[in-house]
Amino acid sequence: MHNFNQADATAISEMVRADVVSAEAVAEHFLGCVEAGERSINAFVSFDPDAVRSQTRQLKNGNAKGLLAGVPVGIKDVYDTVDHPTRFYSPIYEQNRPSRDAHVVALLRQAGAVIMGKTHTTEFAYMHTGPTRNPHDLARTPGSSSAGSAAGMAAGFFPLALGTQTAGSLIKPAAYCGLYAFKPSYGLVSLEGVKPLAPSFDTVGWYGRSVRDLEVMARVLIPGFPQPAHERHACSFGFCRTARWDQVDEDVARSLEAAVQELRSAGHQVSEVLLPEEFAGVFDDHLLINDCEGARSLSKELQMHPDKLSDELLAMIERARLTTWEQESAAKKRLAKLATVLESIFQPFDAVLGASCGIVAPLGLEATGPSDFSKFWMAFGLPQINLPLVRNAGALPVGLQMIGGFRDDSNLLRAAEQVDAVLRAAG
Amino acid sequence: MHNFNQADATAISEMVRADVVSAEAVAEHFLGCVEAGERSINAFVSFDPDAVRSQTRQLKNGNAKGLLAGVPVGIKDVYDTVDHPTRFYSPIYEQNRPSRDAHVVALLRQAGAVIMGKTHTTEFAYMHTGPTRNPHDLARTPGSSSAGSAAGMAAGFFPLALGTQTAGSLIKPAAYCGLYAFKPSYGLVSLEGVKPLAPSFDTVGWYGRSVRDLEVMARVLIPGFPQPAHERHACSFGFCRTARWDQVDEDVARSLEAAVQELRSAGHQVSEVLLPEEFAGVFDDHLLINDCEGARSLSKELQMHPDKLSDELLAMIERARLTTWEQESAAKKRLAKLATVLESIFQPFDAVLGASCGIVAPLGLEATGPSDFSKFWMAFGLPQINLPLVRNAGALPVGLQMIGGFRDDSNLLRAAEQVDAVLRAAG
Numbered sequence: 075m076h077n078f079n080q081a082d083a084t085a086i087s088e089m090v091r092a093d094v095v096s097a098e099a100v101a102e103h104f105l106g107c108v109e110a111g112e113r114s115i116n117a118f119v120s121f122d123p124d125a126v127r128s129q130t131r132q133l134k135n136g137n138a139k140g141l142l143a144g145v146p147v148g149i150k151d152v153y154d155t156v157d158h159p160t161r162f163y164s165p166i167y168e169q170n171r172p173s174r175d176a177h178v179v180a181l182l183r184q185a186g187a188v189i190m191g192k193t194h195t196t197e198f199a200y201m202h203t204g205p206t207r208n209p210h211d212l213a214r215t216p217g218s219s220s221a222g223s224a225a226g227m228a229a230g231f232f233p234l235a236l237g238t239q240t241a242g243s244l245i246k247p248a249a250y251c252g253l254y255a256f257k258p259s260y261g262l263v264s265l266e267g268v269k270p271l272a273p274s275f276d277t278v279g280w281y282g283r284s285v286r287d288l289e290v291m292a293r294v295l296i297p298g299f300p301q302p303a304h305e306r307h308a309c310s311f312g313f314c315r316t317a318r319w320d321q322v323d324e325d326v327a328r329s330l331e332a333a334v335q336e337l338r339s340a341g342h343q344v345s346e347v348l349l350p351e352e353f354a355g356v357f358d359d360h361l362l363i364n365d366c367e368g369a370r371s372l373s374k375e376l377q378m379h380p381d382k383l384s385d386e387l388l389a390m391i392e393r394a395r396l397t398t399w400e401q402e403s404a405a406k407k408r409l410a411k412l413a414t415v416l417e418s419i420f421q422p423f424d425a426v427l428g429a430s431c432g433i434v435a436p437l438g439l440e441a442t443g444p445s446d447f448s449k450f451w452m453a454f455g456l457p458q459i460n461l462p463l464v465r466n467a468g469a470l471p472v473g474l475q476m477i478g479g480f481r482d483d484s485n486l487l488r489a490a491e492q493v494d495a496v497l498r499a500a501g
Numbered sequence: 502m503h504n505f506n507q508a509d510a511t512a513i514s515e516m517v518r519a520d521v522v523s524a525e526a527v528a529e530h531f532l533g534c535v536e537a538g539e540r541s542i543n544a545f546v547s548f549d550p551d552a553v554r555s556q557t558r559q560l561k562n563g564n565a566k567g568l569l570a571g572v573p574v575g576i577k578d579v580y581d582t583v584d585h586p587t588r589f590y591s592p593i594y595e596q597n598r599p600s601r602d603a604h605v606v607a608l609l610r611q612a613g614a615v616i617m618g619k620t621h622t623t624e625f626a627y628m629h630t631g632p633t634r635n636p637h638d639l640a641r642t643p644g645s646s647s648a649g650s651a652a653g654m655a656a657g658f659f660p661l662a663l664g665t666q667t668a669g670s671l672i673k674p675a676a677y678c679g680l681y682a683f684k685p686s687y688g689l690v691s692l693e694g695v696k697p698l699a700p701s702f703d704t705v706g707w708y709g710r711s712v713r714d715l716e717v718m719a720r721v722l723i724p725g726f727p728q729p730a731h732e733r734h735a736c737s738f739g740f741c742r743t744a745r746w747d748q749v750d751e752d753v754a755r756s757l758e759a760a761v762q763e764l765r766s767a768g769h770q771v772s773e774v775l776l777p778e779e780f781a782g783v784f785d786d787h788l789l790i791n792d793c794e795g796a797r798s799l800s801k802e803l804q805m806h807p808d809k810l811s812d813e814l815l816a817m818i819e820r821a822r823l824t825t826w827e828q829e830s831a832a833k834k835r836l837a838k839l840a841t842v843l844e845s846i847f848q849p850f851d852a853v854l855g856a857s858c859g860i861v862a863p864l865g866l867e868a869t870g871p872s873d874f875s876k877f878w879m880a881f882g883l884p885q886i887n888l889p890l891v892r893n894a895g896a897l898p899v900g901l902q903m904i905g906g907f908r909d910d911s912n913l914l915r916a917a918e919q920v921d922a923v924l925r926a927a928g
Contacts, residue, residue: 170601172600172601173597173598173599173600180801181800181801181804184801261700261701261794262797263797264697264798265697266696269693270691270693273688273691273692296797297797297800298796298797298821298822300826366725369724369725370689370691370724370725371604371691371693373608373691373724374604374607374691377608378607394725399725399908402908403907403908406908410840411841413837414841481826481829481830
């Protein structure tokens with residue numbers, strides 16, 4: 075009997091390709107988990123066991139060949155799919171049935187993945203939340219906006235899932251739900267068939283059950299993704315608190331500091347990175363650009379269905395209306411300038427470490443807490459990883475964030491592999 | 502009897518809104534032009550007079566209200582449309598019927614525009630050309646990739662049309678067909694529902710019958726687009742030849758120099774802009790990034806239908822395969838650095854002038870000539886305008902390009918208005 079609760083996506087696809095297990099057996103396991111847990115979690119906005127089974131039938135008779143052969147995947151409901159409605163958690167799109175798959179959904183199918191269904195998002199991946207609960211504590215939010223994909227991962231409904239990130243939509247839920255998450259460098263993955271929010275930041279990202287899962291997805295979704303050798307070496311890490319460290323709870327800070335100690339004990343170097351003062355404005359610049367671009371992206375919806383937008387979205391559009399053209403231009407220029415400064419700051423390090431979130435998952439389903447520690451790096455398009463820190467029994471998940479240089483994604487994954495190995499061994 | 506052959510889109514919509522003419526009468530005029538000329542031009546890949554008439558019926562009884570009330574618009578076949586197939590001139594998408602309109606198509610309908618049909622593009626807006634002919638000389642190409650929109654404009658099939666630009670897809674056909682064209686700053690217009698090619702450059706753009714048409718479209722498609730006062734003043738222009746001036750034919754150079762003389766005679770200042778030598782590499786860097794991003798954008802099509810891609814596209818994908826990750830990263834870094842240099846070069850000028858194309862429309866329909874004078878500015882996301890130079894009888898069109906600072910689009914349009922007035926008066 076195979077333990078699909080523990081196996082990562084990479085192991086599952088290896089077993090399916092080697093015909094050790096069938097794609098059907100894998101799917102039935104995960105369908106059983108959904109059956110048992112979905113009522114309390116509410117991860118899916120569209121779920122159809124028949125559609126899952128019909129996909130696995132096509133993987134019979136030697137057809138399960140791809141890098142993700144037989145791996146069930148959850149798809150955030152901002153990606154177009156031909157076999158499920160695509161609603162963006164907006165009543166405007168209640169009847170929306172795309173005629174073709176988003177680019178990455180098509181690539182997942184090509185790689186042999188099995189689409190489990192569409193997972194809950196906030197409205198247009200912005201702030202208005204859905205009904206999804208955090209499997210670690212049903213009274214708490216799983217984070218947003220990739221809520222259903224994150225909660226479904228934590229509940230064991232699928233071992234791999236697609237999210238997106240514009241501010242903290244991938245990393246925050248990963249921190250709250252205790253997941254491995256990867257947000258590649260801006261621009262590496264095609265957004266065809268993904269509803270835009272703020273195009274300067276919008277990025278495809280994903281959850282897996284291990285660092286190697288994160289890398290397999292990168293190979294599937296990014297043609298030509300570099301694969302450096304798995305050489306272990308003593309790494310040099312920066313630790314960056316940013317100007318918002320006062321948002322970090324004592325318990326979270328203690329977990330992160332313990333992780334840093336473990337890394338040092340294992341022979342890696344970790345040194346404090348102090349950013350120049352001008353970086354304190356990055357949070358507000360990201361917010362301002364996000365507002366203005368979001369208002370432009372959703373201007374069609376505002377014109378045609380103003381009564382069907384949430385208060386959160388209308389507030390964003392109103393903030394954008396009160397922002398001048400020059401203010402937005404100035405914010406963009408500041409970020410472009412700081413990006414070049416950041417480049418030299420990253421130079422000496424294998425990766426930069428920091429908090430993924432200042433807090434653990436808060437109580438309630440309506441507010442999901444700040445995204446500052448994620449959006450700070452989103453402002454520069456840098457690759458980000460969340461590593462789940464080992465938890466004491468009963469404690470809520472805490473995330474360690476790892477940030478890489480622009481387009482240095484594969485080295486970031488290599489460094490994450492080493493960090494994760496240290497933390498697992500310590501845990 | 503109204504002369505719809507001469508009236509610009511702004512005038513037509515004013516007449517329709519004031520009930521001086523009906524949207525139906527306008528549509529019947531342009532349908533008649535298509536009827537008379539389409540057989541020789543081949544601008545449309547999908548055209549349905551009934552669909553046009555059904556749209557104008559909805560504009561009756563005081564419903565013709567928007568900024569583009571009753572204005573027929575041609576839509577390049579890279580935009581999703583609910584009432585026409587969307588094929589990207591690729592056999593892979595022969596049966597593609599989108600479930601919703603691209604963002605900008607929806608905004609056009611909201612503004613009262615009448616969608617005339619889908620116009621020919623090259624395959625995925627890259628190089629493999631379609632059957633469209635240049636109305637100025639049927640033996641010549643209209644340019645690419647926005648071929649059908651440009652030729653349809655020149656043939657009088659519609660007074661307004663959507664194109665897109667990644668290298669020279671909007672400006673080159675405008676130069677060859679003698680059109681007013683506007684490519685706004687990168688990132689201002691949502692690309693939702695537009696097939697991506699190279700996302701670092703891809704931009705929505707359009708053709709009109711006057712500078713004010715270009716501006717009306719900007720107001721429709723870019724919420725919050727600034728509207729500075731129409732103040733006439735003596736302008737200061739830069740004239741930039743770039744490192745590829747050797748590509749400019751003598752006749753084209755003579756037309757451009759005559760235009761510069763007219764501007765000086767009218768009291769404007771035009772001074773030569775010499776770019777630092779490092780800018781000579783911009784052309785190749787644009788090409789390299791275009792190849793790599795294009796290969797990633799079309800990786801789905803390559804995996805699923807390798808036999809249905811053109812030789813031109815396969816050659817691009819092969820070049821991308823031979824390019825290293827580091828080469829692409831380095832090219833991106835160089836452009837980011839040069840963008841800041843360019844900013845200070847543009848500082849003293851109302852706009853920079855130059856060639857839109859080094860040649861007039863070449864003979865034949867298969868090759869459309871280089872796009873260097875457009876893609877040079879695309880590399881930095883700057884707004885671009887093509888102004889048609891007044892032609893001698895029998896001469897082929899030549900285009901004057903105007904380039905603005907990043908996000909300085911509305912001032913560029915103001916400057917273009919003044920330049921155009923001088924050139925019209927001189928002509």
